[in-house]
Amino acid sequence: MISRTLPARTLLFLGLCLTGRRGLASAPELKEQPKRIAVIGAGIGGTATTYFLRQEFGVGVKIDLFESGTVGGRLATEEIGGAEYETGGSIIHPLNLHMKHFLDRLGLSQRRDVPSKMAIFDGEQLSFQESDWFIVNFLRMLWRYGFNFLRMHMWVEGVLDKFMRIYQYQQFGYSFSSVERLLHAMGGDSFLLLANQTLEEAMLGAGFSQSFLNDIVAPVTRINYGQSVRINGFVGAVSLAGADPGLWAVDGGNKKVCSGLLYHSKAELIPAVVTAISTKQRPIKTGGMASLYEVNYAGEFGSAHALYDIVVVATPLHQGLSQIAFHGFTPPVPSHFPGHYHQTVTTLVHGLLNTSFLGVTDPPAQFWVSDVLTMEHKGSVINSLSSIDPVHIPTGYSRPPASAHKVWKVFSPQTLTKTQLSQMFLSWDTVLERRWLAYPSYRQPLRRTPPFVLHERLYYLGAVEWAASAMEMSAISARNLALLAHHRWHELEGKIDQEDLHIRLRSEL
Secondary structure: OHHHHHHHHHHHHHHHHHHHHHOOOOOOOOOOOOOEEEEOOOOOHHHHHHHHHHHOOOOEEEEEEEEOOOOOOOOOEEOOOEEEEEEEOEEOOOOOOHHHHHHHHHOOOOOOOOOOEEEEEEOOOOEEOOOOOOOHHHHHHHHHOHHHHHHHHHHHHHHHHHHHHHHHHHHOOOOOOOOOHHHHHHOOOHHHHHHOOOOHHHHHHOOOHHHHHHHHHHHHHHHHHHHOOOOOOOHHHHHHHOOOOOOOEEOOHHHHHHHHHHHHOOEEEEOOOEEEEEOOOOOOOOOEEEEEEEEEEEEOOOEEEHHHHEEEEOOOOOOOOOEEEEOOOOOOEEEOOOEEEEEEEEEEEEEOHHHHHHOOOHHHHOOOEEEEEEEEOOOOOOOOOOOOOOOOOOOOOOOOOOOOOOOEEEEEEEOOOHHHHHHHHEEEEEEEEEEEEEEEEEOOOOOOOOOOOOOOOOEEEEHHOOOOOOHHHHHHHHHHHHHHHHHHHOHHHEEEOOOOHHHHHHHHH
């Protein structure tokens, strides 16, 4: 399977890069381009949207990007001891072709890899500890779980093979008006079924054992999404893909992608919070009326408003994350969609690990595990514990052993108390905490996602997060919305919601 699919993926990536260089305008313009577009939110989704909108609509349109905080959103770093460390989204899959394209386009590079070792903590001791030898790891897994581990990689590979179709569709300019249609275009009914059942149901139905789910799969979902195997099956597959080899990050910090995309889009950054969006009618010179969107915002110099032809909301429209009010829409546009975002607390500790907390009896100088995943158990305080490296790896750098003071990243559902920190660390000199409403709470299977299209030319990027939240998912949504906005503006219905594209494009190629 690998030898058959990798060349196609390579061709897709090269196609994306070449397309990016020559511009991504999808079709000859059928009418005048929009004059002004607003994007709200400067995370990876918002900045990628400005980048793709510029390529779709050309140099003539004015693009404003509203952001009340820092560019990067949930991609962020903290400084400890003169070096920066990731506190937000930190890993990228080797098959994330949009992120790879961004690096190529922006002249960025991948961070130098530092070898790592993983262990799983059951609340009392390490139930599994990775060896330096692949054959040893394989035999340990085979002894305890049979071929479940190998079958998991094959199961995820099968999902990824279908997922990769989206790049080909987007390369040929096709877009989708809803998350459900996007998922169906990639994987047909199997993807919709996967999204509408829990990961546990999907994997048990595929023949995986409950013990394998509890001992291996749950620790992966806990570190990636802070939640159990009862998340929906599609986001669960995305989470398990995050356990694949070859994961990478951006040298200097993943947030550099956002600032680079903003620069290349030539969008104007407006440091303000958007408070309201409403519809307005304005007369045009040729007669008749033009329908526009009025964006009201508040910044350092007070309140203001501006009119736009197209608006993309790239910040979550959920309780506690957005204060945008929508006025004058028929049917009404809700300020908050159902559901809520899951809290994850990131704590960076520069200190000396208490290895006995993990039930380790060997001397700390011999403990080289860098990533400790945790099983779900009563009284569990943390989701994971990881030794992390700076966002830039200097020449000659090697990760210190547990006997040395270094930076550890702890994911937990709640703020860690001093007592809890004292149990995990013998001493520390720096503790930095960052609370994230990082991703949706995936407690229930995907029944109905928020819409991509809120109004005629008002779009919502964050709808895709309810299928799965990841940097690449935001980039895919950004590309989709740029195409969708372009096609709807120019009334190119043949480029929207087309069925059986993988069959049609295969015959065309």
